[in-house]
Every structure is written in C-alpha cells, then in structure tokens.
Amino acid sequence: MDKLKELLQDNLNIELRSAVLSNPRQKEAAEKIKVRPLLQKEKLLFQIETFRNHQAFHRNVEPEEACRLLQKAMENMRQMQIETRRHLYTVLVSKKGKVTIKKKALACERKEIDLSHNRKKHYILEEGVPVPFLLDLGVMTEEGKVVKSRFDKFRQINRFLEFIEDILPELDWSREVTIIDFGCGKSYLTFAMYYYLHECKGYNIRIIGLDLKKEVIRHCSELGRKYGYEKLTFLEGDIAGYTGADHADMVVTLHACDTATDYALAKAVGWGAKVILSVPCCQHELNGQIENDILKPILKYGLLKERMAALVTDGLRAEYLECAGYDTQILEFIDMEHTPKNILIRGVKNGKKGENQKAVKKCEEFLHVSPTLGRLLE
The missing domain is CATH 3.40.50.150 (Vaccinia Virus protein VP39)
Incomplete structure (x- = not known):
C-alpha cells in the first residue's frame, strides 16, 4: 500500500476536486465513500462522506487524517478514482492487496471549485457552464x-x-x-x-x-x-x-x-x-x-x-x-x-x-x- 499512501499524500491538497472509493469487498462495509476539499476559517480540510444502508455520514478531517482513513478504507474497497484539476487517477486493489494506479491527463483543465462548507451540490455537468x-x-x-x-x-x-x-x-x-x-x-x-x-x-x-x-x-x-x-x-x-x-x-x-x-x-x-x-x-x-x-x-x-x-x-x-x-x-x-x-x-x-x-x-x-x-x- 506504499504507492497508495504516496498518491494520497501528493494529491490531498487544494488541487483535489474529488475522490470516490467504491466496489466494496464485504456487504457490511461502506457502499461508497466520497471525498472533497473544503476551507473552514482558512484551514484546508477534507470532507469524507460515507454511504451505508442508504444513509450518508459526514466527517471533516485534516489532510494527514484523511490520508490515514482513506488508506484504511481501501482495505475493503476494490477501486478509487481521484480527480484533480489536471489529472484523473484510477486505483485498483486486487484480492491479494496489489495496488495498480493509472494516471490520465484530463482533456481540459477544470475550473476552481467552491471550497465553502455549505456549498451547493456539485454536479458532474455544472450549472453555469454551457453544454x-x-x-x-x-x-x-x-x-x-x-x-x-x-x-x-x-x-x-x-x-x-x-x-x-x-x-x-x-x-x-x-x-x-x-x-x-x-x-x-x-x-x-x-x-x-x-x-x-x-x-x-x-x-x-x-x-x-x-x-x-x-x-x-x-x-x-x-x-x-x-x-x-x-x-x-x-x-x-x-x-x-x-x-x-x-x-x-x-x-x-x-x-x-x-x-x-x-x-x-x-x-x-x-x-x-x-x-x-x-x-x-x-x-x-x-x-x-x-x-x-x-x-x-x-x-x-x-x-x-x-x-x-x-x-x-x-x-x-x-x-x-x-x-x-x-x-x-x-x-x-x-x-x-x-x-x-x-x-x-x-x-x-x-x-x-x-x-x-x-x-x-x-x-x-x-x-x-x-x-x-x-x-x-x-
């Protein structure tokens, strides 16, 4: 899991747009985990949203804690996607714990996102951007x-x-x-x-x-x-x-x-x-x-x-x-x-x-x- 730790340490910063952990190995585990950055009193935190039994649980943590929690969560997940303003990372974890990381440059750099705590819901196709x-x-x-x-x-x-x-x-x-x-x-x-x-x-x-x-x-x-x-x-x-x-x-x-x-x-x-x-x-x-x-x-x-x-x-x-x-x-x-x-x-x-x-x-x-x-x- 060293490669995963290094990836998280490099990307849990202001450039992160989102991270999604999915495909759990055990039915009793979280169904999905979403991560996004936010600013509280000018301090960078990460909101970890865990979905379990059709309920969502939120927790705001500092970067080091977020890194530790996501490493732990990936022990029960098969995949994770991390999107930054410039790159998309796909992380796959095999049954034996082998970590495969694929990196892809995005076709167009993403605009800055709202880091406020009570921001509006983020949509993949964003309102205000003509499609x-x-x-x-x-x-x-x-x-x-x-x-x-x-x-x-x-x-x-x-x-x-x-x-x-x-x-x-x-x-x-x-x-x-x-x-x-x-x-x-x-x-x-x-x-x-x-x-x-x-x-x-x-x-x-x-x-x-x-x-x-x-x-x-x-x-x-x-x-x-x-x-x-x-x-x-x-x-x-x-x-x-x-x-x-x-x-x-x-x-x-x-x-x-x-x-x-x-x-x-x-x-x-x-x-x-x-x-x-x-x-x-x-x-x-x-x-x-x-x-x-x-x-x-x-x-x-x-x-x-x-x-x-x-x-x-x-x-x-x-x-x-x-x-x-x-x-x-x-x-x-x-x-x-x-x-x-x-x-x-x-x-x-x-x-x-x-x-x-x-x-x-x-x-x-x-x-x-x-x-x-x-x-x-x-």
Whole structure:
C-alpha cells in the first residue's frame, strides 16, 4: 500500500476536486465513500462522506487524517478514482492487496471549485457552464443556466453520469471502447455519455444509439454532426433484431419498455459486455402471469399486483445476470418523487457463473412465471 499512501499524500491538497472509493469487498462495509476539499476559517480540510444502508455520514478531517482513513478504507474497497484539476487517477486493489494506479491527463483543465462548507451540490455537468447538447435539448440557456422546468432532467443526467464514473475502472481504456445504448429516445443520456467521456475526459470511445422512432433518430444524428461527434452514431431499429455489432464493452438500456429490456440484456450477455446499466420500464409481462394461492389475498389488488410483478421481474433479471457471470446490484437511480421508475440494474462481468439457477427456478415455479430473459439466456 506504499504507492497508495504516496498518491494520497501528493494529491490531498487544494488541487483535489474529488475522490470516490467504491466496489466494496464485504456487504457490511461502506457502499461508497466520497471525498472533497473544503476551507473552514482558512484551514484546508477534507470532507469524507460515507454511504451505508442508504444513509450518508459526514466527517471533516485534516489532510494527514484523511490520508490515514482513506488508506484504511481501501482495505475493503476494490477501486478509487481521484480527480484533480489536471489529472484523473484510477486505483485498483486486487484480492491479494496489489495496488495498480493509472494516471490520465484530463482533456481540459477544470475550473476552481467552491471550497465553502455549505456549498451547493456539485454536479458532474455544472450549472453555469454551457453544454452544447443541453442547450439544443432545452435543458440549459445560452448562459449555462438550467431551465427551471427541466431541472429534474438535468439532475437525472448527472445522476446517470455518477454511475458511469463508478464503472470507469472496469473498462479497458487502452483501446477503443464500444458502448451501445438500446432505446436511446431523445438521447439526453447518450449525448451526456459522449460529452463526458470523450470531450471532457478524452477517452477513445464509440457510442451507438438505437431506437425505433425514425424522426428521433434523424434529429439526434443531425445534432451529433453539428457538434462534430464523429464516433457517435444513431440507428433506427428494433433491439431484438439488431445485428449491427458483434461486440460491446458496455450496454445501456434506459426505460426500454417491457420485454425490450430483456432482449437488450440478452444481447449484452451474448456479447460478453463488461458493464451493463439498465433502468427497466413498464414491466407488464409477469403481471399477466403471476399467481399464487398463498399470495392471492394480496394479488387481488391490481395496483399491488402490478408493483409486485415489476419488482419480481427486476429481481429475476438481476439473478439471471448473476447466473451468466456478472456481479449485479440493484440501485436507486433517482428519488422516487421524480419518477416511479427509479431502479437501476448494474452488472459488471466477473467471468464466474452464478450457482443460483435452482433457487431461481423454484421462485419461478412458486409464482407461476416464465420471464422472457430466462428463456433467451437458456
């Protein structure tokens, strides 16, 4: 851990923008730790924000203490990302404690950040900094001010980019990384991915957005050409029948309706995608199948049956991914007050087939359901 100690000592200073520790080894450990600098009475401190059981705990400490605490925390974490005004560091820690550090110069130097204790929430795409695609999509004004009626969309975009940040160490950035966005729609998040990864961080990526709506694809293609996004392509087509690629490093599916999500997940598994990010929508299939004599007093209420079927659908999807060799988590995408479709399924390929097939089959038999994804992966 000497290399890690040296890295922290060199970067826990006024140049630090943020550090994020993630991917815990033990379930009882902190889910994530975020670090940011702040000034109190002209003294430099670091705020350590620890997330555990959907709660956040804050602690302000001096640089030496911050260094010690982060070294200790990394004993239970697999990865850390440190961003300064000029560089991005990715730290990976193996099971045996071997530390690998990757350093990358940022494409553009970041502006100074607010170090006050009670500063406004920091967003990856900052308010006050005009972003071309957000202007054309009606989220920002020309001055970079977020349109009040579109702030929920601005917040959603930034929340999604936080998930992207978390998985960056999982991808091989020594070559071109291919990302496919199934059901891209108006492509707020597709443009956000390209802008953040290629324009801001300088990564070598290719992104393909696929959707059924011809007019939407035409409009997004025009915007992509307008911004000079040469490796961003939009195609009209159906997820189930898509044959335009033979591999993908990351597959994104956001609000693909009902079984369209299943076809996207099956494609991702077939390609051996390293990362899967899926926000399901309109889980109708199991609502028409689910039945159980023991649960009949609950299932007779249509609204409860609908919600239960949606939860069962996504729970089984996560289990199927585990069986296919993915470390899978179900996470909250954005607060429930903004949308009821707030579950994100995140899968990171580990190459180890799960051994829970029998338990999944018992669950399906108990509820009398046969989900599309299960059949596709068979």
